[in-house]
Structures are given as C-alpha cells and as structure tokens.
Amino acid sequence: MKDKVVLYKKIPEQQQQSLSQTFNLVCFDKIDENNLEQFLNEIKDAVGLIGAGFKLDKNILKHAPHLKVISTISVGYDHFDLDYLKQHNIALMHTPNVLTETTADTIFSLIMCTARRTTELNNLVRSGAWVNNLKDAYFGIDVYGKKLGILGMGRIGYAVAKRAHLGFDMQVNYYNRSANSAAETNLKAQKMELDELLATSDFVCSILPANQQTDLLIGQRELALMKSSAIFINGGRGNVVDEDALAKALQDRTIRAAGLDVYKVEPLPTSSPLMDLDNIVLFPHIGSATAETRLAMIDCAIDNLVAAYHGDLSKNCVSH
Structure with a gap:
C-alpha cells in the first residue's frame, strides 16, 4: 500500500499523475477556511506534504504525527518554523535554483521600469494626454554606467549583478554577511557596509531573505x-x-522612485499609502511567474519530495 502525500496547491494533471505513481495522493487546489478542517483530517496519516502559499506552522503540523517531509514549491521558507521541523525530524525541501534567472529578470525589469517611468508614460499614451513631444518633466534617467547597490549577494543577487555589469556596464557594490568571491572576481563587485552602499548607489536593490536581522532594515534613516x-x-x-x-520618502522626493515586487502584507492593501504615488512601480509578486519557471519549480519540488522520502537529503533540504 502506498504512503499518503497531501498536495495543497493546484498543479498540472501530468505532475499530479507523476506523484500518484509513488504515493497515495490527496489533492487540494488551495487551503482556506472552507476546507481547513478537511485538510487537517487528511494530514493525520500523511508522510508528506507538497504545495505553496499556505503557512504550515506548528498549530497545523501537530495534526500530522507521521509526517516525514514537506516539499514547498518555492525558494522562500519563511512560512515554516524550522526549529519545530528539526525537533520533529521533518525534512523541509525547497526549490532554490530553478527560479534564479527568472527572478533576476523581474528585478532588472523593475530597475528599467522605474528609471524610464514606463508605467507613467504608458498611462499617458493610453489616456490620450500625449499630444506633442515630451517635456523634461517626463524624462527618466539612464541605467547604463550607473552604480548598483545590491543587498544580498546570493544566487539571485549574483544573477542581477551579472546583468548589470555585463549588460549595462554598471559598477556593482553589495552588502552581504560574507564576501562573494565570484562576484568580486567575475563582475568586479565591491563589498560595502550598508550606510556606504546606500549613500553611493544610484539604484539600491534588496534581495534579502526574511529573518530577524533583515526585519525593517530599510527605514527612514536608511532612505x-x-x-x-x-x-x-x-x-x-x-x-x-x-x-x-x-x-513618505517618495512623497517628499527624498529618493526619486521605487519599484516593488514584494510587500509586508500580500496582496498589497488598497489602503496602502504606496497606492497613491506616481513615482513607484508595483508588481504583484511575479518574481518567478513565468510558465516555464513555475513548471520547473513543480518538477523540482516533486523530485525533492521523492528523494527525501527515500532518505536522500543531500540536495535542497533546509531543515537538516
């Protein structure tokens, strides 16, 4: 008899069939208040969970005493209590590599959109307000040859730095806990303390993870x-x-503009003061949202689940 795995995110039929070959698969398109009780009942005898977009804290996982592995279809794992998972010997697998280049594309598009004010100018054309040559009030700024400061020089940070240095001849500086020798050797990047990076950069790009050290790292003083x-x-x-x-910094023109793909609360509330500003570009958390990459993430998560189920935690495990 196959062991049970619960899928808590809608994935393509072909990938569901792949999981069903190895496991007794129970599927949920998503988890919400309407099916939470059913989900808790199903995980009571499950050895594995796979999905994304739902916080699996200890109040949920205490209902799954036989759980061996969770495979999240994401690179981030701030929806999980790592201490709890380690205490209960539950492997947490993630998908760090398959979304690197796609997310870097998204971040660089934010750089380009904010620099050249593409959202504002698109709206200008669509509204019929473009009636003659643009005056300097609508001019953007150059990206080529500018200084880019990156907060967090991991895989995605390196990919953004590569685009910046090799494609746009930008000087790359970075703030990170440890030095990235590949970025320094290959891309001439320079490691800096936070304050120096903020003061000298034309673009400041945060690609930091969520933890106690990064919480509200960029506030009024830093801006x-x-x-x-x-x-x-x-x-x-x-x-x-x-x-x-x-x-406030955008409203007061303390800085020129901003571009965001992530927010403290998602979706971004309509009451957010960011909504009223014209010098900000707001993306709906689309970092890895291409058809190819999302499918690759699902395939990676399935491979991670099967490997961990068979005891192989050598790749993509964050809780051991």
Missing part, C-alpha cells in the same frame, strides 16, 4: 542616506522595508 536621485528596488522579501517610511 535619508540615499541620493535624492536614487531609486529603491525590492525583489526579496517585504519585511525588509518600512513601507510607511518608503511612502
């Missing part, structure tokens, strides 16, 4: 250190930025 001509980009995690302070 005031930036050039008035600088642009702030966040493609990492929403907790890094004090959104109220950012809104």
Whole structure:
C-alpha cells in the first residue's frame, strides 16, 4: 500500500499523475477556511506534504504525527518554523535554483521600469494626454554606467549583478554577511557596509531573505542616506522595508522612485499609502511567474519530495 502525500496547491494533471505513481495522493487546489478542517483530517496519516502559499506552522503540523517531509514549491521558507521541523525530524525541501534567472529578470525589469517611468508614460499614451513631444518633466534617467547597490549577494543577487555589469556596464557594490568571491572576481563587485552602499548607489536593490536581522532594515534613516536621485528596488522579501517610511520618502522626493515586487502584507492593501504615488512601480509578486519557471519549480519540488522520502537529503533540504 502506498504512503499518503497531501498536495495543497493546484498543479498540472501530468505532475499530479507523476506523484500518484509513488504515493497515495490527496489533492487540494488551495487551503482556506472552507476546507481547513478537511485538510487537517487528511494530514493525520500523511508522510508528506507538497504545495505553496499556505503557512504550515506548528498549530497545523501537530495534526500530522507521521509526517516525514514537506516539499514547498518555492525558494522562500519563511512560512515554516524550522526549529519545530528539526525537533520533529521533518525534512523541509525547497526549490532554490530553478527560479534564479527568472527572478533576476523581474528585478532588472523593475530597475528599467522605474528609471524610464514606463508605467507613467504608458498611462499617458493610453489616456490620450500625449499630444506633442515630451517635456523634461517626463524624462527618466539612464541605467547604463550607473552604480548598483545590491543587498544580498546570493544566487539571485549574483544573477542581477551579472546583468548589470555585463549588460549595462554598471559598477556593482553589495552588502552581504560574507564576501562573494565570484562576484568580486567575475563582475568586479565591491563589498560595502550598508550606510556606504546606500549613500553611493544610484539604484539600491534588496534581495534579502526574511529573518530577524533583515526585519525593517530599510527605514527612514536608511532612505535619508540615499541620493535624492536614487531609486529603491525590492525583489526579496517585504519585511525588509518600512513601507510607511518608503511612502513618505517618495512623497517628499527624498529618493526619486521605487519599484516593488514584494510587500509586508500580500496582496498589497488598497489602503496602502504606496497606492497613491506616481513615482513607484508595483508588481504583484511575479518574481518567478513565468510558465516555464513555475513548471520547473513543480518538477523540482516533486523530485525533492521523492528523494527525501527515500532518505536522500543531500540536495535542497533546509531543515537538516
């Protein structure tokens, strides 16, 4: 008899069939208040969970005493209590590599969109307000040859730096706990302390993970250190930025503009002060949202689940 695995996110039929070959698969398109009780009942005898978009904290997982592995279809794992998982010997698998280049594309598109004010100018054309040659009030700024400061020089940070240096001849500086020798050797990147990076960069791009050290790292003081001509980009995690302070900095023109793909609360509430500003580009957390990459993430998560079920935690495990 096959062991039970519960899928808690809708995935293509072909991938469901792949899972069903190995496991007794129970499928949920998503988990919400309408089916939570049913989900809790199904995980009572499950050895594995696979999905994304739902917080699996200890209050949920205490209902799954036989659980051996969770495979999240994501690179981030802030929806999980790692201490709890380690205490209960539950392997947590994630998909770190398959979305690197796609997410870097998204982040660099935010750099381009904010620099050249594409959202504003698109709206200008669509509204019929483009009636003659644009005056300098609508001019953007160059990206080529500028200084890019990256907060977090991991896989995605390196991919963004590669685009910046090799494609746009940008000087890349970075803030990170440890030095990235590949970035320094291959891309001439320079490691800096946070304040120096903020003060000298034309674009500041955060790709930091969510943890206690990064929570509200960028607030009023840090934004005031930036050039008035600088642009702030966040493609990492929403907790890094004090959104109220950012809104005020944009409103007061303390900095030129911002581009965000992540937020403290998602979806971004319509009451957010960011919604009222014209010098910010807001993406709906689309970092890895291409058809190819999302499918690759699902395939990776399935491979991770099967490997961990058979005791192989050598790749993509974050809880051991």
